[in-house]
Amino acid sequence: MNSIDKLTELFTKFPGIGPRQAKRFVYFLLTRDNYFLIELSNAIKNLKADSRICESCSRFYSKKYNSNLCDICNDKNRESDVLMIVAKDADLTNIERVGNYNGMYFVLGGFVSVLEKAPEQRIRINKLIDLLEKKIKDKDLKEIILALSLNPDGENTIDYISESLKPLLADKKIKITTLGRGLSTGAELEYLDDNTFQNAFKNRS
Ligand SMILES: [Zn+2]
Known part of the structure; x- marks a missing residue:
């Protein structure tokens, strides 16, 4: 396979990227100078080696932050007894942005x-x-x-987690809430705007 087709195929594996958009990325790269391409390929090459997963919350963060826990888990000003479960890092980033x-x-x-x-x-x-x-x-919970x-996967995940946590939470005074109300069907947390998220958070039940 030639480089143009190969790279197009690789970009189509990215979330939300179809073949036409993948091809646009490839042609964009062809118009850039070598320095840009080397910088990009080095950043990709070093990404995994320079990042780690937080031992507590499992999010990715830079190894430059020198701790087994990420900056959020280390932050003593946060409420440690409230735990929000998200599917992916991009959701967390968006919720943090709303603030x-x-x-x-x-x-x-x-x-x-x-x-x-x-599922496990x-x-x-x-x-x-x-x-x-x-x-x-x-x-602390x-x-x-x-x-x-x-969406169907999100709702099925909620069911699976609720079922899995049942034995652990039986007879405990720990609330389980979902952001269901205030979110429209199919809503992706990764892309929620500030108001929608704040309403869904306020109306969690
Ligand atoms: Zn963490």
Whole structure:
């Protein structure tokens, strides 16, 4: 396969990128000088080596921040007993941008689709349970917020998590809420605007 087709094919693997847009990226790159292309390929080459996953919330962050926990988990001014569960890093970034949530997070790393046979391999459910066990032991948990997009995969993930956490939360005074109300069906948390998110957050139930 020639380089143009190869790179086009690779770009189509990006979320939300179709073949036409992928081709636009390739032609854009062909118009740039070599310095830009080397900078881009180095940034991609070093991305994994320079990043790590937070031991608590599982989000990606730069190794330059020299700690096993990310800056959010290390922030003593945040409410440590409220935990918001999101599907992916981009959702967390968008919620942080809106800025009215001051609790902690957990990043699942994906969704559980309706026909999934091995959900525990699709999302970090075991890591979530470990974290919750620790928080319950430390008496550091009063609310779990399921912040997942309202599409079939999101709703199925909510069901799967609620079911998985049942034994852990039985007889405990810990609220589980979802951002359901105030979100329209199919809404993607990654792209929510400030007002929609603030309303969904205020009306969580
Ligand atoms: Zn963290």
